[in-house]
Amino acid sequence: MHGVIGREPNWSLTPRRKLQKDQQPSPEETALIDEATAAITAWADTTGIGLLDVLQSAALTLLLSGRASLRLFVPPGRVATDADGSMVIPDAPDLETALGYLFLSLPTPDAAGIITDPDTQSKAGVYVYQPEGKAQQAEVSYVDDQGLTVLAIVDGDTTAGVALDIGRRLWLHELVAPVLFTESIRRLQDQLNLALTMQGRNVIQGGFLERIILGGQMPGEWVQDATAPGLCPARRSLGPARPITSWVRRSVISSAT
Numbered sequence: 001m002h003g004v005i006g007r008e009p010n011w012s013l014t015p016r017r018k019l020q021k022d023q024q025p026s027p028e029e030t031a032l033i034d035e036a037t038a039a040i041t042a043w044a045d046t047t048g049i050g051l052l053d054v055l056q057s058a059a060l061t062l063l064l065s066g067r068a069s070l071r072l073f074v075p076p077g078r079v080a081t082d083a084d085g086s087m088v089i090p091d092a093p094d095l096e097t098a099l100g101y102l103f104l105s106l107p108t109p110d111a112a113g114i115i116t117d118p119d120t121q122s123k124a125g126v127y128v129y130q131p132e133g134k135a136q137q138a139e140v141s142y143v144d145d146q147g148l149t150v151l152a153i154v155d156g157d158t159t160a161g162v163a164l165d166i167g168r169r170l171w172l173h174e175l176v177a178p179v180l181f182t183e184s185i186r187r188l189q190d191q192l193n194l195a196l197t198m199q200g201r202n203v204i205q206g207g208f209l210e211r212i213i214l215g216g217q218m219p220g221e222w223v224q225d226a227t228a229p230g231l232c233p234a235r236r237s238l239g240p241a242r243p244i245t246s247w248v249r250r251s252v253i254s255s256a257t
Contacts, residue, residue, distance in 0.1 A: 001097070001193075003005050005052070005056055005059055007050065007052075007064070007147060007190050008052045012034055012037070013033045014033070014057055015029045015033075015166075017223050020168060034076065035095060036095060036117065038096075039094075039095040039099055040099065042096055042099075043096070043099040043100065043102070046193070051104070053224050054070070054104055054105070057106050057232045058070055058106050058175060060092060061106065061109060062177050063107075063177070063179065063181075064173050064179065064181065064252040065109045065175045066176065066177065066178065066179040067109055067171055067174060067175060067177075068106065068109065068174070068175045069106070069107050069109070069113055069114075069127075069174045069175070070104065070105075070172070070173045070175070071104070071105045071106070071107055071112060071125075071127055071141065071171065071172050071173075072102055072103070072104055072171050072172075073102070073103055073105065073171065074089055074102060074103070075101075075103060077091070079162075081160060086161060087153070087162040088162070089150070089162065092203070094099060099254075107127055107129075111128050112125070112126065112127040113125075113126060113168070113172075113174055114172065114174040114175075116127075116191055122142065122143070122144035123170070124170070125140070125141040125142070125171055125172025125173075126138060126141075126142060126172070127139040127172060128132065128141055130168075134154065134155075135156060136152060137154060137155045138153075138154040139152070139153055139154075139171075140152045140153075140154060141170045141172050142170070143168050143172040145168070145170055147165070148163040148165055149164055149165070149168065149169060149170060149171070150162070150163045151163075151164070165171060169200060180239040209213055210244075218231065218234075219233065219234045220232050220233040220234045221234065
């Protein structure tokens with residue numbers, strides 16, 4: 001992971017139109033690229049999203065679960081609702097201010113992902129969450145017939161949304177790759193964990209010897225003496241390779257430590 005995104009990745013902007021070989025952007029395009037580059041750099045540095053941390057966490061999640069999702073969102077507190085229930089994002093005087101409404105998060109794999117409609121093969125990004133003190137909600141992002149990206153918030157029977165022209169892109173991006181830790185690797189790790197657990201147990205048992213006899217009695221002989229009847233303890237010899245004899249219900253148990 002650190003070999004790929006150990007440091008913040010280098011990035012650059014280019015015009016959407018296809019450039020010919022050795023062709024450079026026009027002066028107007030260059031000015032827009034410089035403005036966007038400065039705005040995005042300031043956004044990543046000042047919004048506190050921790051761009052590198054999010055990307056590294058996404059790569060780690062991708063290796064562990066086989067997929068990871070990156071979600072761009074506008075916090076609910078910065079979104080207004082008009083009379084017909086549609087969400088409205090306030091206008092911004094410049095690009096840097098507009099980017100200040102955007103934040104980046106890494107949902108858990110079980111809460112977000114890209115789904116494909118089997119009939120149309122259209123893709124949609126889905127993020128399910130539960131606000132504090134409210135019922136579960138779903139955030140659905142898809143491209144409509146006009147080519148606009150729709151962001152809909154489904155809350156029970158209520159749906160609020162906004163449609164924006166962002167180049168037919170979704171608000172959710174999903175990464176997919178084979179998992180690093182396969183089933184065979186996990187089984188080997190389980191065996192290693194068991195071996196390390198038994199190693200500590202064997203060290204304790206071998207280094208701190210003790211004998212525990214349940215339901216038994218001390219070695220000795222029963223005597224029928226009118227003055228002191230009962231068990232007469234026998235002399236015990238302890239140490240390596242010396243047996244311990246105990247009587248349990250008239251049966252002899254012999255063991256050696």
